Amino acid sequence: MKIFFLEKNRRCVTSYLSFLLVLCVSLLSVVALYSCGSSDSAPSDNTTIVITPKSGMDLYGFIGDTEGKPIEGVIVTDGFTCTQTDNKGIYQMKKNNKTTFVYYTAPADYKASAATFYQKISTSKERYDFKLNKLSGSETNFNLICIGDPQVTSNSEVTRFKDETMSDIKKFVDASSKPVYGLCMGDMVGDKPDLQTQMKTIVSSTSMPVFTTIGNHDKVAGTVTSEPRNSNVFCSTFGPLNYSFNRGDVHFVCLDDVAYSNSTTYDGGFSDDQVEWLKQDLSYVSKSKMIILYYHIPLRNTTSIVNRNNILELLKGFSEVHLMCGHTHYSENCAVTTPISTYEHIHAAACGAWWHSVINGDGTPNGYAVYEVSGNKITNWYYKSVNFDKSFQIRLHKGNSSFGGTYGYFTYGQKENSIIANIWNADENWTVNVYEDGINKGYMTKATSITTDAWSEGYHIGVVGRDPDNYNQPAKHLYIYQMSNPSAKIKIEAIDRFGNKYVQDQIVNDLTTAGAY
CATH class of the missing domain: 2.60.40.1120 (Carboxypeptidase-like, regulatory domain)
Incomplete structure (x- = not known):
């Protein structure tokens, strides 16, 4: 009897050890399997997932x-x-x-x-x-922030971007009751690739996920001047150049449209590979979705950009389409008419006129754009100037004012009783009312004969002494009005396409607010 129990216990111990051995081998197999993939993105339920790819699939x-x-x-x-x-x-x-x-x-x-x-x-x-990671709820309503060219060239400019632009954005994000997503329109740096990592850290410093496209100043020249610039540093920092993601009923697409022919010469354009990739990407997207396509160099209604029409043709039939870009260092809502009808939102630069002031070359303040998205539509958009309330959308000047300094003076060249309004986010669907001593006197009209902002030129060229060829960007959102009573108290009321009203009654006569906040 004693021998029987000893033999039975020995068999139990042997079976238990065998079970432990099998278990250890299984666990090691799972570990080995997942070591073939990404260690930080492998499934976490310890299920063995065997993939046997089809022939040729690598x-x-x-x-x-x-x-x-x-x-x-x-x-x-x-x-x-x-x-x-x-x-x-x-x-x-x-x-x-x-x-x-x-x-x-x-x-x-x-x-x-x-x-x-x-x-x-x-x-x-x-x-x-x-x-x-699964979301806890639907994100069909969210805010979108678009940041134009930070274009930093030094640590001091990196600090300004952090303390001015991103500090202002952080306040917006923290106050938002809705999710917030960010797009950067390229030129994160100004030909200083060693600053890319710092910039990624800074734009990622809030709870807002930020997706970035590449700009011409983000590409790096090689040792041979005849070869096009490359995107190696940018990609090692920010990842792929052409990609997409979905939020709610919106499909976002990023494309690189900077085409260098050598180390210095570039133009806007898309490759045949990009056209084919976008065609495949959109084939999985319902036509009920809104498409937001973002890139660096504006497309406008030009025919010189390679594959422009082929790219835009692919956007036909979707519920709504918006194009987002930067590059110009001035603000413009451009009505694209062919081959589709939509808006191209050309965003002013976060750095303004290359960090020499707190304004862009067209007088638009340093800042960023805000878009409110509901379902498959943008239900509101406005420009948010850094260190100003979102109601700040207009700057007023006398039409005969002269602005400048040591290096010259600039004027709008208008009559003494004229008023110039710079309304940086305006488009053809805005209405601009004029009040003299509280009485509605009619509308301001687009100042089509004035192509640049004298106030901005007066500071950048006249005071700072910058190159006139680089600091006279087009101002496509100037309005003019001839006062019936030059001594009356003036008030401008601008109403945007969404019915938002913006009021301004202060006339700016000097350059104090151009150089610093």
């Missing part, structure tokens, strides 16, 4: 949520080809030999992160997994 992976459950229908791309995850959360494709990243389009019901939606491709592996 780029594949698994996309799941934080519990390891597969997510179906996620668009994945290498920047040339787009595909979707299947019902097991698996994607696979033939990798393009020019690709450097694999990345996904954030679905509307999952968090969008500018830092984790991509992985750099390594020659040593083919599998890349991603883990997505």
Whole structure:
């Protein structure tokens, strides 16, 4: 009997040790499996997910949520080809030999992160997994902030961007009752690639996810002047150049439209590969969505930009389309008429006239644009000047005023009884009423014969002594009115396309507020 119990106990111990051995081997297999993917984005439920790619498919992976459950229908791309995850959360494709990243389009019901939606491709592996975080609720209503060219060239300018622009944006984000997303319109730096990392840290310093496009000053010249500039430093900092993401009923698309022909000469344009990529990307998007396409160099209604029409043709049929860009260091809402009818929002620069003042070359204050999104429409937009309330949308001057200093003076060249209003976010759908001593006297009209802002030129060229060829940007939002009573108290009431009213009754006669806040 004693021998029987000893033998029984020995068999139990042996079985238990065998069970532990099998368990350890299984755990090691799971660890080994996930080591083939990204360690910070692998599923977390310890489920062994085996992927057997089809013949010729050398780029594949698994996309799941934080519990390891597969997510179906996620668009994945290498920047040339787009595909979707299947019902097991698996994607696979033939990798393009020019690709450097694999990345996904954030679905509307999952968090969008500018830092984790991509992985750099390594020659040593083919599998890349991603883990997505589910949103707690719908984001069909949100605020969008668009930042034009920071274009920093020194640590002092980085500090100004942080303390002025981003400090103002942080206040907006903290006060918002809705989610806030940010787009940067390129030229994060002014030919100073070593500042890119600092700028990424700064734009990421609020709770607002910020997605960035590349500008001409973000590209770096090589050692051979005949070769086009490259985007290597920018990509190592910010990731892919052409990508998309979804928020609510909006599909965002970023494209690089800066085409260098050598180390110094560039123009706006898109490659055939970009046209094909966008065609594939949009094929997965419902026509009921709004498309926001953003890039650096304005497209306007010009025909000189390579593949402009081919890109815009792909946007036909969607519920609403808006184009977002920067580059010019002046503000303009441009009505694009062909091959689609839409608005191109050309954003003034965060750096203004290259950090020599607190204004752009057209008199627009340093700042950023705010768009309120509801469903598949933009229901309101306005320009937010740094260190000013959002109601500050107008600056008034006498039409015969002269502004300047040591290096010259500038004037609007108008009669003594005329008033000039600089309304930096205006377009053809604004109405500008004039009151003299409280009595409505009619409307201001566009000052089509005045092409530049004398107040801005007076400071940048006349006082600071900057190059006139670079500091006389077009001012496309000047309005004029001839007063019937030159001694009357003037008040301007501008009403935008959404019915918002902006009032100004102070006439600016000097340059005090041009140089500093």
